[in-house]
Amino acid sequence: MEKGQLLDLYRKMVEIRRFEENAAEQYAHGKIGGFLHLYIGEEAVAVGAISAMEPRDHLVTHYRDHGYPIALGIDPRPLMAELFGKATGISGGRGGSMHMSDPERNFWGGYAIVGGHLPIATGIALSNQYLNREAVVVCFFGDGSTNTGAFHEAMNLSAVWKLPVLWICENNLYGMGTAVEYVSAVRDMVKKAGAYDIPAIQIDGQNPLEVREATEKALEHCRSGQGPFFIEAMTYRFRGHSMADPEAYRTKEEVETHRASEDPIVRFSRMLTEDGVATQAELDRIDADVEQEMEEVVRFAEDSPVPGPETLMDHIYAEPVPVR
Amino acid sequence: MAREITYRDALREALHEEMDRDERVFLLGEDIGAYQGSYVVTRGFLEEYGRKRVRDTPISELGIVGLANGAAMGGLHPVVELMTINFSLLAIDQIVNHAAKLHYMFNGKFTVPVVIRTASGWGQLGATHSQTFEGWYAHVPGLRVVMPATPRDAKGFLKSAIRGQDPVIFIEHSLIYRNRGEVPEGEYTLPLEGAEVRREGKDVTLVSWSRGYYLALGAAEDLAKQGIEAEVIDMRVLRPLDIDTVVQSVQKTNRLVIVEESWRTLGMGAEIAAAVQEHAFDYLDAPIARVGSLEVPMPYAKNLERLVIPGKDEVLTAVQGVLARELVTVH
Numbered sequence: 207m208e209k210g211q212l213l214d215l216y217r218k219m220v221e222i223r224r225f226e227e228n229a230a231e232q233y234a235h236g237k238i239g240g241f242l243h244l245y246i247g248e249e250a251v252a253v254g255a256i257s258a259m260e261p262r263d264h265l266v267t268h269y270r271d272h273g274y275p276i277a278l279g280i281d282p283r284p285l286m287a288e289l290f291g292k293a294t295g296i297s298g299g300r301g302g303s304m305h306m307s308d309p310e311r312n313f314w315g316g317y318a319i320v321g322g323h324l325p326i327a328t329g330i331a332l333s334n335q336y337l338n339r340e341a342v343v344v345c346f347f348g349d350g351s352t353n354t355g356a357f358h359e360a361m362n363l364s365a366v367w368k369l370p371v372l373w374i375c376e377n378n379l380y381g382m383g384t385a386v387e388y389v390s391a392v393r394d395m396v397k398k399a400g401a402y403d404i405p406a407i408q409i410d411g412q413n414p415l416e417v418r419e420a421t422e423k424a425l426e427h428c429r430s431g432q433g434p435f436f437i438e439a440m441t442y443r444f445r446g447h448s449m450a451d452p453e454a455y456r457t458k459e460e461v462e463t464h465r466a467s468e469d470p471i472v473r474f475s476r477m478l479t480e481d482g483v484a485t486q487a488e489l490d491r492i493d494a495d496v497e498q499e500m501e502e503v504v505r506f507a508e509d510s511p512v513p514g515p516e517t518l519m520d521h522i523y524a525e526p527v528p529v530r
Numbered sequence: 531m532a533r534e535i536t537y538r539d540a541l542r543e544a545l546h547e548e549m550d551r552d553e554r555v556f557l558l559g560e561d562i563g564a565y566q567g568s569y570v571v572t573r574g575f576l577e578e579y580g581r582k583r584v585r586d587t588p589i590s591e592l593g594i595v596g597l598a599n600g601a602a603m604g605g606l607h608p609v610v611e612l613m614t615i616n617f618s619l620l621a622i623d624q625i626v627n628h629a630a631k632l633h634y635m636f637n638g639k640f641t642v643p644v645v646i647r648t649a650s651g652w653g654q655l656g657a658t659h660s661q662t663f664e665g666w667y668a669h670v671p672g673l674r675v676v677m678p679a680t681p682r683d684a685k686g687f688l689k690s691a692i693r694g695q696d697p698v699i700f701i702e703h704s705l706i707y708r709n710r711g712e713v714p715e716g717e718y719t720l721p722l723e724g725a726e727v728r729r730e731g732k733d734v735t736l737v738s739w740s741r742g743y744y745l746a747l748g749a750a751e752d753l754a755k756q757g758i759e760a761e762v763i764d765m766r767v768l769r770p771l772d773i774d775t776v777v778q779s780v781q782k783t784n785r786l787v788i789v790e791e792s793w794r795t796l797g798m799g800a801e802i803a804a805a806v807q808e809h810a811f812d813y814l815d816a817p818i819a820r821v822g823s824l825e826v827p828m829p830y831a832k833n834l835e836r837l838v839i840p841g842k843d844e845v846l847t848a849v850q851g852v853l854a855r856e857l858v859t860v861h
Contacts, residue, residue, distance in 0.1 A: 298637035307636045314603065315636055319627045325593045326628065329600020329608075336556070336582065336606060356623070359593025366588065521638035522671050524695035527723070527770050 207415075212483055215257055215414045217492050219249040219471050222273040224500045225282055229272070229289055232504060233449050238289045242303050245273040247444030250470035251376050252277045252346070254417025255437075258425060259344060264312040264334070266327040267346040269304035271316025274346070278311050282499070283506040292510035299513040300521070312341070320381075321347070321354030324373075328360050331369040331434075342428040343371045344421075350381025352395050361434075365402040368433035372424050373399065375436070376411060378443045383455040399436035411439030412470045442468055532712040540681035540713050541571050541647075541702070544688035545609065547717065549579060552607060555692055558585040558594060559611030559647075568613045569649060569707055591620035595646065599629050599697075602644040607692055612648040615701060616661050621646075629697035630672030641695045645688070650677075650740065650791070651704025652828060654835060660828035664739075665797045667699045668768040674722050675769040677701040679743035681711040683766055686720030698722065703741045723767055725775040731759035734849055735779040737802060738789040739765040746789050749845035760849065768798055773805040780806055784815040785852040789845055794822035816852040821845055 226244045233242050245252070248270075256277040259265070267274050275296070276282055288295030289303055296306045307315030314330060317323035327345035334341045351357050352375060364371050375395045379386050386393055399406035405427065409420045417439055424435040442464040446453050453461070478484045535543070548555045556579075561568055563576035563586040576584040587594045591612060598608035612618045618625065629642050652660035668675045674696050678684040684702070691698035728743070729750055736746040743764045750760035761779050765772070780786050786806060788799035799820040806818060824838045 297635065297639075300637050301635045305635045307639055309639050314640070315632075317628075319623055322596065322623060322628060325596020325624065326600035326603070328593070329597040329602070330604040331600070332597060333601045333604025333606045336601070337554075337604075356592055356596065359588070359590040360596070362588055363590065363593050363597055367585075521634045523674070524633055524638070524641040524643075 209483055211257070212478060213488070213492065215253055216471070216474055216478060216489065217496065218253045218277050219414065219474065220493055220496045221282065221499070222249045222252070222276045223471060224496050225276060225286070225503065226272060228500045228504050229286065230445070230449065232289070237508070238303075239291065240302055241269070242289065242449045243270040243447065244445040245270050247464070247469070248376060248378060248411065248441045249273055250414040250474070251374070251411045251417055251439045251441055254414035255344060255374055255421040257414070258418045258421035262312070262339070262341045263425070264314060264330055264341055264343040265346075266314045266323050266330065266343060267316050268320070268323065268348060268351070269316050269318040270348075271304065271306055275306055275308060275313055278308075278313055280308050280311060280313065282503045286503045286507040287510045290507040290510065291512065292507060293513040294506070294510040298517070321351040321356035323347070324351065324356050324360035325363070327371055328363045328369055331364065331371040332367065335370055340429060341370070342425050344374060345371055346374045346376060348381065349375060349377040349379070349386050349390070349395060352398050353381070353390055361399065361402045361404060364434040365404050368431065370428045370431075371434045372421070372428050373404070373434060373436040374421075375438045376441050377438055378441045380443065380447070380455070382447045383451065383453075385455065395438045396436060404434050404436045406436035406438065408438040408440065411441035412468045412473060414470065414474060444469075532714050534710045535681055535713050536707065537681045537684050537702070537709045537711070538569070538571055538707040540685035541688055544685045544692070545572070545575070548689055548692045549583065554605065555607040555609065556583040556585065557609050557611065558587050558598060560587055560589055560613055562586060562611050567611065569702070569704060571707075572611065591617050592624055595621035595624040595644075596628065598644045598646070599624055599632070599642050602642045603632070603640050607643055607645075609645045609647060609692060612646060614659060614704075615648045615650050615663050616659050618646070618648050618663065625667065625673070625697075625699070626670050630670045633696070634672060642697050643695045645691045645698045645700055647688075647700045647702065649702045649704050652835065652839060653705065654830055654832055655828070656830045657827035660835075662701075662792045664701055664768050665792060665801070668771070668798060668801070670769075673697055673699055673769055674767070675699045675701070676722055676767050677740040678766060679706065679740050679764050681709065682713045683720060685713055686718055687722060690719045690722050693719065694722065701740065706741050706744070709744070723770060723772065725763050725765045725767070725772040727761060727775065727779060728764050729760065729762035731761035731783065733758045733760060733783055734785040734787060734852060735761045735763060735776065735783045736787050736789060736845070736849070737763045737765060737776055739768065739798075740791070742789045742791055745840070745842055745845055748842050749849065752842065752846060753849060758849070758853070771801070771805070773802065773809065776802060776806055777809045780810045781813045784813055786814070787819045787821060787845065787848045787852055789821045789840065791839060792822055793825050794820045795825060797822060819848040819852050821848045
């Protein structure tokens, strides 16, 4: 990879991190309500995978969904405005943290019923196959969703119809606050893919280059008409499940251990400097740049208007209903 | 020019015409292809259109409807067949949390033009295969819910549902597939809206939909012999609900009996009664009567089943009650 590309991966991860740190701060100030699920610690999965995708490919994900649009290069201002519940939000203030999308970038959105978006991903993949669009749907989900019926129905449908969908399981070891070993008879999610004869690989999700390489190969497989592929990216969530999570289910020491050894940004920056790709000063400059960008992002959200009450009933249906 | 065909053939014509019109229309469901469809609606379709467009699915209602939602978002026009409405409960997350919500919560960026065909009905099928849940779906903003009674409506609605941009819950009934009725020659569609006064009368209004409409009509014919003229309204579409047509009728007849096959508690009849008293309180000369199923899981034995599902006699008793200005609860 060229230096520019490598630095772009670094920058995207830092953008996600700073965006979410700012969001957490604004949440504490009461500017953001409801749910706010942070992706902090897992940035390398989205950034690595998306860097391997082509513009024609599609992306569907779960409710912890801020990282993906940022990795796709979507303007972060409407993302923050959405968290603020503003008219300029990417979903006009109707969706919130969990429901961001951008059809122009084939980003089909974040979905908030665990497992619910997997069947939808198979359907988007079917439409691509049916209409001979040589695009792959990349669907992200957590370890928790692999215990839902929707997961198993979607796996089976994707395999039996050889749908061009790449399943990426982000195994962060916890479904909300419950550790995988208490709720899943099978702890390696790749084995679940094996039950449907879907080729699968388990990778280090904290290394964006490893994620990128695995995704490239997987996309090739899906594009060649051989059906779905399954990647299990081992990762770790550094923050609570949501802002309301006191994290009673894991020790501070556990989190600190992971943070110390597995922070994808720290690891990647060390790799870049040790390999002589970039100097620490160059990385610091990117950090400062992003810092400034995020200040503007928050300001944009702050200054934007709230949605007009007259728009409340818009978009219940796509086609008008006569007023009686 | 019109001709008489069965409800089933009306559905078949709609599917044929829409599949011939638009390559993006396809069918999916359990046993719709090789088996020909549980109620034989899709007989011959697999042979004619092939496996790409007539897709036998695994027994995976949640997966099927979710897949159809995604396919609809991706530019196709899926028509799902859920064998019976009882099984739709397995897919309810995809119907209520997804199909009904996506257009709104993503601010109009996506549309979900999915059609879910399913069948209500009963006939010694036992507790889990004899239910009808139209009220559950009609409860949800974002869905369109139709329950056509006549072959003409069945065909016209299905064509509109397939061409439309919104998710449609299209509820058929296993006991009216053989009913015959007039259907126009050639192409037509019907908008997914509006109740219809099918029989005019001045003494009492009978409101129903799907098979219940035939029950109401039969009762009206009996009443006519006694010199009582019942107005019969077929609701046809349960969301959005056309309450105005009912209110106008009640303003004329001053009496209302609602006939449904579902349990009365929190059913469509409860909603219609509440809306009518809001809009026509001063016109009512008697409490609104509702005729529905007994509140019990459906038993298998024929004699017990007959006690649960309302028949013409129960409708007639309810009419006598509102004419006598007495509150009568029949079932």
